[in-house]
Amino acid sequence: MARDGLDSELAVARRIQLSLLPACPVAPGWTFEAKYVPAREVGGDFYDFLYHARDEGRLEFVIGDVTGKGIPAALMMAHSRAVLRSEAHHAGGPADVLMRANRILTEDRLASLFLSGLYARVDLASGLVTYANAGHDRPLLIRRGGAEYVELDAPGVILGAFRSIELTDCVVQLDAGDTLAFYTDGVTEARNGDGDLFGDERLALAARRGAASGDARTVALAILDAIADFTDGAAQSDDLTLVVLQRGWG
Amino acid sequence: MLEIATDRETAPGGKSVAVMSLSGELDAASFGDVIEHARRLIGDGADGLLLDMTELVYMGSSGIFALHSVAMLVQGESPPDPEQGWAAMHDAGPSSDVVEQLKILSPQPQVDRVLERTGMKRFFEVHTDRAQAVASF
Numbered sequence: 019m020a021r022d023g024l025d026s027e028l029a030v031a032r033r034i035q036l037s038l039l040p041a042c043p044v045a046p047g048w049t050f051e052a053k054y055v056p057a058r059e060v061g062g063d064f065y066d067f068l069y070h071a072r073d074e075g076r077l078e079f080v081i082g083d084v085t086g087k088g089i090p091a092a093l094m095m096a097h098s099r100a101v102l103r104s105e106a107h108h109a110g111g112p113a114d115v116l117m118r119a120n121r122i123l124t125e126d127r128l129a130s131l132f133l134s135g136l137y138a139r140v141d142l143a144s145g146l147v148t149y150a151n152a153g154h155d156r157p158l159l160i161r162r163g164g165a166e167y168v169e170l171d172a173p174g175v176i177l178g179a180f181r182s183i184e185l186t187d188c189v190v191q192l193d194a195g196d197t198l199a200f201y202t203d204g205v206t207e208a209r210n211g212d213g214d215l216f217g218d219e220r221l222a223l224a225a226r227r228g229a230a231s232g233d234a235r236t237v238a239l240a241i242l243d244a245i246a247d248f249t250d251g252a253a254q255s256d257d258l259t260l261v262v263l264q265r266g267w268g
Numbered sequence: 269m270l271e272i273a274t275d276r277e278t279a280p281g282g283k284s285v286a287v288m289s290l291s292g293e294l295d296a297a298s299f300g301d302v303i304e305h306a307r308r309l310i311g312d313g314a315d316g317l318l319l320d321m322t323e324l325v326y327m328g329s330s331g332i333f334a335l336h337s338v339a340m341l342v343q344g345e346s347p348p349d350p351e352q353g354w355a356a357m358h359d360a361g362p363s364s365d366v367v368e369q370l371k372i373l374s375p376q377p378q379v380d381r382v383l384e385r386t387g388m389k390r391f392f393e394v395h396t397d398r399a400q401a402v403a404s405f
Contacts, residue, residue: 134386152387
């Protein structure tokens with residue numbers, strides 16, 4: 019009976035958590051896709067899309083990964099999301115958003131959990147992307163056609179652990195046909211039955227194949243399919259999140 | 269699975285350095301063991317702690333929590349209790365300066381990548397030679 023009650027509450031918690039994840043934005047000349055697969059009923063990964071004055075053509079989004087899994091991570095995820103949303107309205111650039119959020123998270127010290135996060139601002143007209151990285155996995159930039167790709171490096175420190183951190187804004191230009199893929203470490207650290215990790219190279223290969231043949235959704239599905247093939251039924255040990263954006267041709 | 273071996277060295281300046289050699293995988297199942305081993309070593313009088321990661325093949329995000337907690341221990345602070353859940357902590361954790369009393373030895377590529385990505389290398393010296401690492405305390 020107690021187990022049934024817990025399962026029921028977890029099911030409700032899962033619905034609530036999924037409701038916190040927004041629908042992908044729709045913008046002319048761009049495609050977006052987001053995928054979230056928790057390892058348990060609830061998890062610590064999240065992403066969020068924020069608009070600031072749509073007529074300015076600016077989109078902002080964040081992807082994050084709380085240390086740990088299950089209910090504690092999910093609660094921290096909800097709190098972190100709210101803090102980031104709040105600070106996004108007051109802050110300057112992406113680095114400022116994350117540093118302001120860090121101050122709040124270290125002061126609160128809820129559940130003693132940390133998170134990695136990456137915050138990005140996209141100029142939908144020019145394709146200029148400004149981003150800051152707080153200890154998160156390096157996003158993949160895939161140039162049109164899929165032949166050329168690079169991991170975008172940005173120095174950073176995880177949020178919620180240290181009182182004072184310094185982050186810097188970085189910029190990258192997306193031209194027509196270029197794709198940016200953001201992910202959590204549940205992607206690269208997915209394991210097969212032999213304990214091998216999916217890894218960066220398989221991720222890049224899958225992303226490039228997707229980018230060579232389709233839009234953001236195609237890229238995301240190509241990555242998920244590659245993970246499924248690789249893990250071949252092995253139990254999922256960590257939350258898995260993808261956010262992909264692609265600048266179209268017109 | 270994680271195996272932990274410990275031994276002691278004395279730095280040229282006389283400081284007692286406890287070496288914790290981690291072998292296997294540092295993840296959600298094993299991070300608590302690292303913290304407890306560190307707590308005992310520091311309680312036994314170690315002035316500094318060297319984490320030998322030569323045989324550590326994997327470190328997940330729980331490993332970062334363990335590093336943070338051990339850093340607080342070597343600085344004489346109480347690390348957060350992961351079992352306390354929503355209890356607010358007044359102690360805000362280690363300062364942003366380099367933690368002199370905790371150093372890392374020879375992380376393998378995956379572990380090194382995690383240390384780099386999460387910014388841990390800003391706070392902990394990473395060495396590739398054990399003798400030099402001990403001498404740096």
